[in-house]
Amino acid sequence: MSHHHHQNTLAVDNTVNLLLLGISESGKSTLFKQVKILHQNGYSKEELMSFKITIQNNLVLGMAALIDAAQQLNFISPQTITQQGSTTTTTTTTTEDSALYEHIATILKRSSSADTLAFDSTKLVSIQYVWKHEKIQQAYHQRHSTYQIIDNLNYFLDDLDRIGSSQYVPTIDDILHCRLRTTGVHETKFEFGGLGMRLVDVGGQRNQRKKWIHVFDNVTALIFVVSLVEYNQVLEEDPSTIRMNESMLLFEELVNCSVFYDKPVMLFLNKVDSFNELIKKVDISETCFKDYSGKKNSAPDAIKFIEQKFKSLRENKDADVFTEVTCAIDTNNIRKVLENLKTIILKESLSSK
Numbered sequence: 001m002s003h004h005h006h007q008n009t010l011a012v013d014n015t016v017n018l019l020l021l022g023i024s025e026s027g028k029s030t031l032f033k034q035v036k037i038l039h040q041n042g043y044s045k046e047e048l049m050s051f052k053i054t055i056q057n058n059l060v061l062g063m064a065a066l067i068d069a070a071q072q073l074n075f076i077s078p079q080t081i082t083q084q085g086s087t088t089t090t091t092t093t094t095t096e097d098s099a100l101y102e103h104i105a106t107i108l109k110r111s112s113s114a115d116t117l118a119f120d121s122t123k124l125v126s127i128q129y130v131w132k133h134e135k136i137q138q139a140y141h142q143r144h145s146t147y148q149i150i151d152n153l154n155y156f157l158d159d160l161d162r163i164g165s166s167q168y169v170p171t172i173d174d175i176l177h178c179r180l181r182t183t184g185v186h187e188t189k190f191e192f193g194g195l196g197m198r199l200v201d202v203g204g205q206r207n208q209r210k211k212w213i214h215v216f217d218n219v220t221a222l223i224f225v226v227s228l229v230e231y232n233q234v235l236e237e238d239p240s241t242i243r244m245n246e247s248m249l250l251f252e253e254l255v256n257c258s259v260f261y262d263k264p265v266m267l268f269l270n271k272v273d274s275f276n277e278l279i280k281k282v283d284i285s286e287t288c289f290k291d292y293s294g295k296k297n298s299a300p301d302a303i304k305f306i307e308q309k310f311k312s313l314r315e316n317k318d319a320d321v322f323t324e325v326t327c328a329i330d331t332n333n334i335r336k337v338l339e340n341l342k343t344i345i346l347k348e349s350l351s352s353k
Contacts, residue, residue, distance in 0.1 A: 015189075015196040016345055017218055021254060022225035023247050024181070024236070027270040028201050030328035031225065032188060033176055035199060038335055039190040043172065051170045055156065055163060055178045056119035062153040063107050063127055064117055070139035076100070103129045124164040131157045152177040152329075176329040193342050221264040221345055224251055225328075228275035228306065231284050242288045244306075252313040261316050264348045266341060267323045269303060273330075 020028050036042065070076045103126035110117055130136050140154070155177045156163055163174070170178075187200040227233075230243035255265050276299045284302045285292040289309070294301040303325060311321045322344055324337045 015198050016220045016349075018197060018199045018221055018223055018341075019216070019219045020199055020201040020223045020225065021250075022227075022268075023230075023243060023250060025179075025243075026225040026227040026230070026247070027268075027326075027328040028225050029180065029186075030176055031268075031334065032186065032199065032201055034328065034331060034334040035188060035190055035338075037172060037331055038338065039192055039197075040188070043175065045169070048170045048172075048175065051175050051178055052168060053119070054180055055170055055174055056168075057117070058153075058179055059127060059156050059160075059163065060107060060117050060119045060123060062156070063130065066136060066140060066153065067104055067107065067130070070136055073139050073142060075135040075139045076104075100130065100133055100135070102126075119164075121164065121166065124160065127157070127164075128160050131160070152179065173329075176331075192338070195342065195345070216259045219259065219263065221266060221341075221348070222254060222260050223266045223268060223341075224254065225268045225270050226251075226306075226310070227271045228269050228303065229271050229278050231287050231289065231306070232278060232282050244288050248310065248313060251310055255314045255321070256316075262319050264344060265314065265319070265321050266344070267307070267310055267321050268326045268328075268337070269307065269323060270326045270328050272299075272303070272325050273327045275299060275303070 020031065022028050067076070106126040107123055107130060108117070109123075156174075162168060185200060185202050187198060189196065189198045191197070226247045227243070230247055233243045235241045235243055235246055251267075254260055279297055279299045279302055283292075283296045284305065285296070289305065292302070292305050294305055307323050311323070314321055322340075324340065326337055327333045
């Protein structure tokens with residue numbers, strides 16, 4: 001591809017094509033939801049209700065992941081739980097322990113029809129019991145990078161009575177916290193300050209990436225989303241790879257390919273709320289940024305460092321990387337970010353004419 005056809009960054013019909021990329025679980029889908037809330041009249045009651053099952057199943061899957069982490073961290077003994085989900089009492093010593101294992105068995109019981117881990121009201125009491133149990137709480141607070149525990153699990157678990165009730169209607173906040181894996185290409189169009197915006201989101205898992213290339217046609221700008229907590233997480237698809245390293249590799253590949261070589265690139269450093277908590281416990285120098293010599297456990301310094309790392313990967317030094325530190329579940333934060341985005345795009349489209 002040659003560079004000369006990039007002159008007019010605005011498509012003929014004044015539509016701005018924004019491509020949203022990033023590895024899985026960086027928060028892209030949450031941004032999509034915010035666009036709907038801010039620019040597409042939000043969610044109807046029917047649409048809210050459509051999230052109910054996903055949210056309730058998130059609870060069970062998150063609990064299962066947490067139980068798994070508790071076993072791997074040796075807070076509870078693995079041999080007490082047999083595959084069928086029935087408990088064996090040989091290794092349990094106290095009644096408290098056997099109660100815990102009974103409840104764990106209930107949570108892990110698969111629905112016979114579909115052989116999937118799904119929510120039903122009989123599991124509610126067990127989820128409540130297990131979540132409050134000190135051994136599980138210890139595991140939750142010590143959970144390490146290698147355990148894929150849904151970021152927002154405690155948001156839902158601390159509100160179990162409401163979410164587990166048969167009358168439960170999800171709130172906007174619930175929807176923003178809910179995790180639904182994106183497969184395939186999703187796009188949405190919205191009007192924003194006189195501009196027609198088309199936002200395209202593609203699944204982040206490795207096996208989804210070959211689908212990306214078809215989306216690169218006449219893109220106005222690239223928005224690349226990174227979850228800041230990735231420095232302490234590994235890939236689900238490949239546990240030997242730290243997520244942040246995967247993000248950096250992907251970012252480098254994208255910003256330097258001919259399609260994006262001279263396009264505006266926005267870098268969203270997301271999940272700053274979780275990052276601020278995590279950085280107190282694990283410094284970035286302990287995982288993938290061995291060369292970090294800044295102030296230990298300092299969120300602002302670490303974020304600056306990560307930002308510079310990403311920016312330095314862009315070979316075209318005349319092209320900027322615009323950075324936003326974001327919290328995708330915070331609607332006010334995203335409102336401001338989208339305003340900034342619009343300003344940048346208008347500036348860039350004028351300067352490239």
